[in-house]
Amino acid sequence: MTISQAHKRYEFKRQLEEMRRKTGKGTELISLYIPYDKLISDVTAQLRAEHGQAANIKSKSTRTNVQSALESVLARLRYYNKPPENGFVIFCGTLELGGHRTTLDTIIIEPPEPITSYKYHCDSAFYLEPLEDMLVEKKTFGLLAVDRREATVGLLRGKVVDARKHLTSTVPGKQRQGGQSAKRFQQLRLIAIHDFYKKIGNSASEIFLTIDHKDFEGILIGGPSPTKEEFFEGEFLHHELQKKIIGLFDIAYTDESGLYELVDAASDALQDLDVVKQKRSMQRFMQELVSDSGLVAYGDQQVRANLEMGAVGTLLISEDLRQVRADIRCQNCDYVRKETREYISDDFEEKCPLCRSDLKIVGTVDVVDELTELCDQMGTTVEFISTDFEEGDQLMRAFGGIAAILRYDAGV
Numbered sequence: 001m002t003i004s005q006a007h008k009r010y011e012f013k014r015q016l017e018e019m020r021r022k023t024g025k026g027t028e029l030i031s032l033y034i035p036y037d038k039l040i041s042d043v044t045a046q047l048r049a050e051h052g053q054a055a056n057i058k059s060k061s062t063r064t065n066v067q068s069a070l071e072s073v074l075a076r077l078r079y080y081n082k083p084p085e086n087g088f089v090i091f092c093g094t095l096e097l098g099g100h101r102t103t104l105d106t107i108i109i110e111p112p113e114p115i116t117s118y119k120y121h122c123d124s125a126f127y128l129e130p131l132e133d134m135l136v137e138k139k140t141f142g143l144l145a146v147d148r149r150e151a152t153v154g155l156l157r158g159k160v161v162d163a164r165k166h167l168t169s170t171v172p173g174k175q176r177q178g179g180q181s182a183k184r185f186q187q188l189r190l191i192a193i194h195d196f197y198k199k200i201g202n203s204a205s206e207i208f209l210t211i212d213h214k215d216f217e218g219i220l221i222g223g224p225s226p227t228k229e230e231f232f233e234g235e236f237l238h239h240e241l242q243k244k245i246i247g248l249f250d251i252a253y254t255d256e257s258g259l260y261e262l263v264d265a266a267s268d269a270l271q272d273l274d275v276v277k278q279k280r281s282m283q284r285f286m287q288e289l290v291s292d293s294g295l296v297a298y299g300d301q302q303v304r305a306n307l308e309m310g311a312v313g314t315l316l317i318s319e320d321l322r323q324v325r326a327d328i329r330c331q332n333c334d335y336v337r338k339e340t341r342e343y344i345s346d347d348f349e350e351k352c353p354l355c356r357s358d359l360k361i362v363g364t365v366d367v368v369d370e371l372t373e374l375c376d377q378m379g380t381t382v383e384f385i386s387t388d389f390e391e392g393d394q395l396m397r398a399f400g401g402i403a404a405i406l407r408y409d410a411g412v
Contacts, residue, residue, distance in 0.1 A: 020128065022095050025062070025124060028122070030070070032073060032092075032120055044074060044077055051074075087115030088115070113134045141220055142155060144200070145261075146231050146254060149171065165203050171193050172188070194234070208238075219237070219244050224250070224251075263276075278392060282385060294411075296405055303371075315382045316404065317383070321367070325367050326340075326363070329359065329360055330359055367402075371402070
């Protein structure tokens with residue numbers, strides 16, 4: 001995923017979060033999903049019919065709000081001869097602002113993936129499920145950690161390792177029981193190993209075959225030698241899955257922790273996968289931090305200062321970071337300050353520390369937008385880090401969601 005794609009994904013995710021917070025009364029909020037192949041004239045005809053039916057709504061305020069929303073949507077549709085390539089979604093309705101205040105708002109979103117079906121939906125909240133599904137990582141790998149004692153089957157979907165099944169064997173140890181010949185004991189042991197491999201293959205096949213083939217990238221098998229080689233050469237997986245095996249990798253554990261070890265061991269094979277790139281960046285940041293090399297910075301102020309000096313080589317931003325930077329000024333004197341907050345309330349009230357007059361927010365900018373623009377000017381690489389793995393979660397919780405790997409120690 002390129003920087004621009006990652007930034008667009010971040011913007012899309014943030015936009016949906018804002019849409020979730022918007023609420024109305026009754027069933028006054030309209031969500032209209034229009035795919036590329038839908039005729040605008042057909043949509044317009046349906047909305048006019050809905051406008052006529054809305055005249056039958058008993059509540060005067062609800063009737064007025066629904067008809068106003070439909071009129072607003074119809075007005076927006078006049079600007080379209082046909083839908084854009086991925087289709088588009090129109091959200092419209094009377095939104096509650098608190099304190100008995102409302103506003104009629106219309107939001108148009110062109111999604112990153114195609115809208116697949118037409119839908120007109122009314123409710124007290126906007127219908128976001130089809131757009132939220134677009135944020136779900138679909139690229140999937142099968143994971144199999146196996147030895148003769150136990151095996152664990154799992155999936156790597158995007159950045160998340162999902163352990164699905166753990167199996168244990170009844171294979172006897174290498175020491176034979178009394179009264180058995182060595183040859184007979186070895187035969188029984190080989191039969192038990194073969195049966196266990198069959199059991200693993202059947203369980204793994206059941207799980208992996210449920211994945212949509214378009215999203216299923218392949219299978220990684222890990223374990224000690226010669227176990228993983230025996231399993232691979234015995235072709236215990238379904239014949240279609242056998243073709244999907246990407247590689248065999250040495251790992252020490254075959255419980256759930258072995259799945260994480262397998263993903264790390266297969267990092268070269270998965271080098272184009274976002275999770276691997278993100279883990280490597282976070283591991284490098286942590287190594288520099290622990291070594292006290294002076295080549296890392298974290299937190300808004302420290303990172304910003306290094307960025308402005310051109311010292312940042314790679315900026316690490318958590319995908320969960322939600323902050324705005326506000327310009328706050330006094331209405332009466334020359335007092336001014338910049339402040340970074342997670343949220344700026346509409347009813348901001350604060351007094352000037354110098355003259356006690358009212359302070360006013362005269363402008364806000366999203367911190368991520370501001371920092372990425374500064375990175376463009378300085379030739380700095382930007383990486384958006386998911387919180388779906390341990391190091392990424394740590395970036396958000398322990399370092400405020402912003403960190404940097406420096407080109408040189410700027411002494412900030």
